[in-house]
Amino acid sequence: xxxxLDGLEFGPFLLSFKLAGITTLILFMISLPLAWYLSxxxxxxxxxxxxxxxxxxxxxxxxxxxxxxxxxxxxSPIGVFFEDVLGxxxxxxxxxxxxxxxxxxxxxxVQPLQSGxxxxxxxxxxxxxxxxxxxMETILKVALxxxxxxxxxxxxxxxxxxxxxxxxxxxxxxxxxxxxxxxxVAIYEFVEVMDYTKAHIYSAIMVxxxxxxxxxxYMFNGKQKRSFV
Numbered sequence: 001x002x003x004x005l006d007g008l009e010f011g012p013f014l015l016s017f018k019l020a021g022i023t024t025l026i027l028f029m030i031s032l033p034l035a036w037y038l039s040x041x042x043x044x045x046x047x048x049x050x051x052x053x054x055x056x057x058x059x060x061x062x063x064x065x066x067x068x069x070x071x072x073x074x075x076s077p078i079g080v081f082f083e084d085v086l087g088x089x090x091x092x093x094x095x096x097x098x099x100x101x102x103x104x105x106x107x108x109x110v111q112p113l114q115s116g117x118x119x120x121x122x123x124x125x126x127x128x129x130x131x132x133x134x135x136m137e138t139i140l141k142v143a144l145x146x147x148x149x150x151x152x153x154x155x156x157x158x159x160x161x162x163x164x165x166x167x168x169x170x171x172x173x174x175x176x177x178x179x180x181x182x183x184x185v186a187i188y189e190f191v192e193v194m195d196y197t198k199a200h201i202y203s204a205i206m207v208x209x210x211x212x213x214x215x216x217x218y219m220f221n222g223k224q225k226r227s228f229v
Contacts, residue, residue: 011178012186013205019094019169019182020162023101024109027158030102031109036139038110039117054107061104061167068100069172092174097182100172101162109158116150117143152220160213164206 038050056064072090073079082088090096120143128138144151166184173180175189183202190199 009186012181012183012202015094015178015180016163016182016184019097019101020159022098023105023162024155024159026098026102027105027109028155031106031113031154032139035110035113036117036143039114053110056104057107061165062171064104065100065168065171068103068168072096072099072172091172092176092180094173094179097169097173097180100168101165104165104168105158105162108161109154112150112154112157113147116147116154119150120146149220153217156213156217160210164210 034053038046038053069091070076071078072082074083074089074091079090082090088095090099124142124146125138128142133141163182164184165182166188169180169182170185170188173182173185175181175185181189183206187199187202187206190196190202
């Protein structure tokens, strides 16, 4: 086993974890107010916003990746603005991967948070407002502490989903060592050159990691349910 691991590069995994960590943090800040709005609103536009938010789940990654690539390219207004004003290119680099991953993993953060907020007793929220707490204070000090299983599920699953993404990452970032070559792309390249030994090792690591992530979510949620019994 040691001989098999000898000479194996783990840079792609570190890059995957870095991408997933940054994406999860950004999505938490974006999704918190969005999930709260979707859970509380009675607007007729709610189904539209829910469908738009969930779109990355059903869209083929190649389709989503293509449109993100077009939107971030140097021929688009967004790409021109970032390059001319901020000096940042959004395609075939790590920054572009973060932007693309935020789009692709958005529903995995929003939906658990929304479900958690919808399960909260409305009287608890009303009591918070009556006590003089504002909306943001109510979310942070009342709502979030009461949806710990949903919160943990959103964070962990978003992180794991971003680590395992392939299509969007390859389309927007390509395969640049130490810049955009994440673990999933590395596995694809090993298969392309028929290096099945390294592909097996990388894939096994991904399988184990994914299982441990799901196991931790179910164990945490199980403990939370037992604590309320």
